Amino acid sequence: MTGKVRFSLDPHSSPQMDKINEKPQLAIVHSHLEMGSMDGRSEHEFEDESLVTPVNLSRRSNGLNGGYHGSFSTAEQDTNIRSLNDSLWRTLKVVLFTSKINILMPCGPLAVFIHHSFDDKGWVFFLSLLGIIPLAERLGFATEQLAFFTGPTVGGLLNATFGNATELIISIHALKGGMIRVVQQSLLGSILSNMLLVLGCAFFSGGIVFLKKEQVFDKAAAVVNSGLLLMAVMGLLFPAVLHSTHSEVHYGKSELALSRFSSCIMLVAYASYLVFQLKDQRDSYDPVGEEGCQNEGSTDDEDEVAEISKWEAITWLAILTVWISVLSDYLVDAIQGASVAWNIPVAFISVILLPIVGNAAEHASAIIFAMKDKLDISLGVAIGSSTQISMFGIPFCVVVGWIMGQPMDLNFQLFETATLFITVLVVAFMLQEGTSNYFKGLMLMLCYLIVAASFFVHVDPPVDDKKP
Structure with a gap:
């Protein structure tokens, strides 16, 4: 079990260091096994998994990218709304406020x-x-x-x-x-x-x-x-x-x-x-x-x-x-x-x-x-x-x-x-x-x-x- 879950970045690490790192890793695996058993999943799903896997990395990466994508969409929407408001105000200004004869426009509602x-x-x-x-x-x-x-x-x-x-x-x-x-x-x-x-x-x-x-x-x-x-x-x-x-x-x-x-x-x-x-x-x-x-x-x-x-x-x-x-x-x-x-x-x-x-x-x-x-x-x-x-x-x-x-x-x-x-x-x-x-x-x-x-x-x- 320890050989399956031990993950060392240094190939020249000593056996003593492996023993020192073994207890925290076993504790973490044990906690994962308990959570898996609480969820009704088999313990064999965690036997071949390390603490850091490519699947987890991809999930974390996708989560980060999703967050940035959402913020980008919001910013893009805000930019479009501002552009639409500017265009509307510019059109109103050109059509309604550039001619002096438009001072007679209130006569209609009156x-x-x-x-x-x-x-x-x-x-x-x-x-x-x-x-x-x-x-x-x-x-x-x-x-x-x-x-x-x-x-x-x-x-x-x-x-x-x-x-x-x-x-x-x-x-x-x-x-x-x-x-x-x-x-x-x-x-x-x-x-x-x-x-x-x-x-x-x-x-x-x-x-x-x-x-x-x-x-x-x-x-x-x-x-x-x-x-x-x-x-x-x-x-x-x-x-x-x-x-x-x-x-x-x-x-x-x-x-x-x-x-x-x-x-x-x-x-x-x-x-x-x-x-x-x-x-x-x-x-x-x-x-x-x-x-x-x-x-x-x-x-x-x-x-x-x-x-x-x-x-x-x-x-x-x-x-x-x-x-x-x-x-x-x-x-x-x-x-x-x-x-x-x-x-x-x-x-x-x-x-x-x-x-x-x-x-x-x-x-x-x-x-x-x-x-x-x-x-x-x-x-x-x-x-x-x-x-x-x-x-x-x-x-x-x-x-x-x-x-x-x-x-x-x-x-x-x-x-x-x-x-x-x-x-x-x-x-x-x-x-x-x-x-x-x-x-x-x-x-x-x-x-x-x-x-x-x-x-x-x-x-x-x-x-x-x-x-x-």
Whole structure:
């Protein structure tokens, strides 16, 4: 037994030393045997085991390594949490605290509070109007950041899509309440605002910044968008003329049927346009100034980097769009009360005031891109947004009204339809050369003032009782 358990590190040790070390070792083995018998194990398990075995060493080593691994995982988790908090704080700082116009953001919650506490329509409308402005501007900023990762073509399309999401939600909310004229006038006002005010401000700002240089853009995109806008005018013109001339086969029904049929055709045309733009003509929509030294600002564009990541930009786009939509609902509910309180026609509020706020995202981003000599993106934002509303937003509302049982049609009355037709002709004439300057922008803004004054003195004709 002693020969089996004796463990000596020195091969030249004397027998006396072995005898001295033998007693402690025997005592240790005896204690192990007692513990083994208490656990119900056989004593033979310990006969061939030494005090220090490779198995024990490996177990101790694994235990130590396991301890270090656990502490390393905890430290790694703490580092990840700190990194996530730093990234979140940096994103909040960039999005919410870098723009001075964000001082108007508390107006939105204040409008909600006044609506539920005092129900003052005038103040609810005014505060909602102010609260949406900084949110829409930040929406343009988030889209600009996303354009770093998607390119100018998709970036302009995304900006138009997120910018028009508010108008579509407002329209669906108004359709539920049967406010068909508000839907028609707000969508028409969005088209007029984008084509005259937004594009005019972009041309004017870019022309002032690059005063000694004529800015250029791709004429192919302008021609395609102008054609789609003229097609939209055709879809709106025929139901209005059919109603005004009383030449319907079935009075009140033929006009609605024609509107629904034309809306389906316009949706098919817009889907084909998206395929044409994003696939077949991707190269032709690249900015003109990206090749060589044609664009003086190209070297500056290469130095620009995104301030937030792609997924952060997408997240902020979703958050801002939802909050804008919430405030827009309060805005629509307070239109009638604000019209009475301020003695302003509902048509002027629907066509002029609502689109200016709703298009604030396009307005801000189009000006920013134009001042950076990215006029192709500005054109895609302004004209692309008008095209999307006319070829998708209006037909979509007709189809949704059809599903809801609301008689939403394309009869926008002769006054609104004529205004849209003249606006499309003026803008198409401005875009035919493929160049812009501050004077063209000034002309477009002055045209918008004429349109605004016209709707300030315009009232809807009396409703025909024969129309169901």
